[in-house]
Amino acid sequence: MEEFQNGNESSFNSEEADNIVKECIESVVGKDDYSQNQVNKWTSGIVERCISQLIKLGKPFKYIVTCAVMQKTGAGLHTANSCYWDTAMDGSCTVRWESRTMYCVVSVFAVSIA
Amino acid sequence: SPVSPDHTRRPQPVKLILCLSINDSNDKRSAEISILFVCSGNQPNEELKMKANSVLCETEAFLTCWPAGPTKRFPVSDATAILREALSSFLKEERYEVQRARELSLTLSAVIRERVKALRTPRYKLVVLVTVGQLNGQGLEIGSRCLWDVTHDTFASYSFKNSSLFGVASVFAVYFE
Numbered sequence: 001m002e003e004f005q006n007g008n009e010s011s012f013n014s015e016e017a018d019n020i021v022k023e024c025i026e027s028v029v030g031k032d033d034y035s036q037n038q039v040n041k042w043t044s045g046i047v048e049r050c051i052s053q054l055i056k057l058g059k060p061f062k063y064i065v066t067c068a069v070m071q072k073t074g075a076g077l078h079t080a081n082s083c084y085w086d087t088a089m090d091g092s093c094t095v096r097w098e099s100r101t102m103y104c105v106v107s108v109f110a111v112s113i114a
Numbered sequence: 115s116p117v118s119p120d121h122t123r124r125p126q127p128v129k130l131i132l133c134l135s136i137n138d139s140n141d142k143r144s145a146e147i148s149i150l151f152v153c154s155g156n157q158p159n160e161e162l163k164m165k166a167n168s169v170l171c172e173t174e175a176f177l178t179c180w181p182a183g184p185t186k187r188f189p190v191s192d193a194t195a196i197l198r199e200a201l202s203s204f205l206k207e208e209r210y211e212v213q214r215a216r217e218l219s220l221t222l223s224a225v226i227r228e229r230v231k232a233l234r235t236p237r238y239k240l241v242v243l244v245t246v247g248q249l250n251g252q253g254l255e256i257g258s259r260c261l262w263d264v265t266h267d268t269f270a271s272y273s274f275k276n277s278s279l280f281g282v283a284s285v286f287a288v289y290f291e
Contacts, residue, residue, distance in 0.1 A: 036253045043257035051261050062267065064241055064286045066258040075250035078215045082223035084231055085239040086290075092241075109241045111262075111288045 012061065012091030012110040017054065021095040021106050024049040034071045034102040043067045046106060054108070061110040068105045072098070079105055086112065128152070128162065145177055184266055188235050188287040193270035196229045197283045201274040210248040210279040219246040222283065230285050241286040248279055262288055 028045040032038065047065045054063050070077055081092065089112035097104045129152040136145045149166045204222055208214065223244040230240055245256065260267070266289035273282040 034253065039253060039255040040257075043255050044259075047257055047259040051259050055261065062260070062262040062288050064258065064260045064262075064288075066243055066256065066284070068245060068254065068256040070247070070254045071252040073250050073252040075248040075252045076210065076212055076215060077245065077247040077254075078219040079243070079245045080219035080223040081244070082227040082242045083240065084227055085241070085288075090239070107243065109286070111239050111241070111290070113290070 010060065010112070011089050012112070014091050014093035016057070017093045017108050017110070018095060020053045021050055021093065021108060022097070024053060025095065025097045025104050025106060029069070029099070029102070029104060033100070034069075039069050043069055046104070050106065050108065054110075059110075060113050062113055064109040064111070066107045068103075070103045070105075072101055072103060077103065077105070079107070081107065081109075083109065130166075147173055183291075184235070184237055184289050186235055187266075188238055188268050188289075189233055190268055190270050192233055193230055193285050193287070194272055196226060196233075197270060197272035197285065198274075200226050200229065201272060201281045201283055205246070205274055205279065205281045206276060208276070208279060215246045215248070215279065218281075219244045222246070222281070226283060226285060230287075235287065237290050238287045239290050241288070243284045243286075245282045246279060247281075249275065249277070256282060258284070260286065 024046055028049060029042050032042075046067045046069075050065045050067075051063055054061075054065075068077070068079065079094070081094075083090070083092065090110060092107060092109045094105065094107045097106070131150040131152060133148040133150065134145065147170060149170065151162065151166075200222055204218060204225075208218065223242045226244065227240060227242045230242065247254065260269070267287060269284060269286045271282070271284040274280065
């Protein structure tokens with residue numbers, strides 16, 4: 001209903017992007033164990049699926065999607081980002097996902113063009 | 115739209131030739147428009163000239179609003195050099211440790227952002243991504259895809275490692291008209 005829409009329609013909705021990313025990760029690697037042969041296919045598959053789902057939202061944004069897939073061996077990993085943009089319209093979301101054998105970290109950056 | 119002759123006077127046959135040349139180099143765009151009157155007999159009257167001038171003014175206003183693109187393309191090689199110097203200088207002597215790696219990734223992303231901003235590329239928005247991790251024999255792959263304008267938008271990337279850790283930095287530059 002119109003009156004319950006939150007804030008500015010044309011600014012980035014990170015909750016919506018979060019759900020899209022989770023679904024993309026699950027559908028590409030949800031059931032698999034880490035495999036060095038497959039990892040290239042997985043990272044490409046996840047980012048490409050995320051981009052096509054984000055396009056379907058039909059919003060005036062350019063998108064940058066990054067995915068890191070790492071085997072679970074007890075090693076540590078840290079990711080940070082820093083952006084110079086329009087804080088009112090642009091935004092990002094980062095999803096951390098893990099299974100028994102691997103970690104997957106996906107970041108989506110949306111830069112408005114309107 | 116055609117320039118209509120003045121019907122209160124004896125009509126003069128006039129041909130109009132419109133010349134349009136557009137220069138579209140990387141640095142700037144310019145256009146030159148001329149309207150040529152080809153008349154038989156008398157000189158073209160003042161009313162015709164005024165109408166032609168107003169057409170030219172409208173066209174100029176239209177072209178001025180046309181998207182122009184960046185005056186300076188994003189310097190990928192300079193950005194790569196910044197990434198290489200930042201990663202090497204900050205990480206060369208470091209050994210992986212949880213708290214330290216966390217601080218390094220945050221510091222590096224802020225430092226790189228400021229240095230790339232200092233390249234002074236007007237109208238480019240920047241996204242800097244830094245990953246610092248432990249070397250433990252694990253497999254790791256980082257990939258990215260972008261939906262953007264390939265004529266103006268671009269990225270730079272660099273990776274570094276020593277005996278105990280690795281660092282990967284990327285900067286994405288998105289043109290904003």
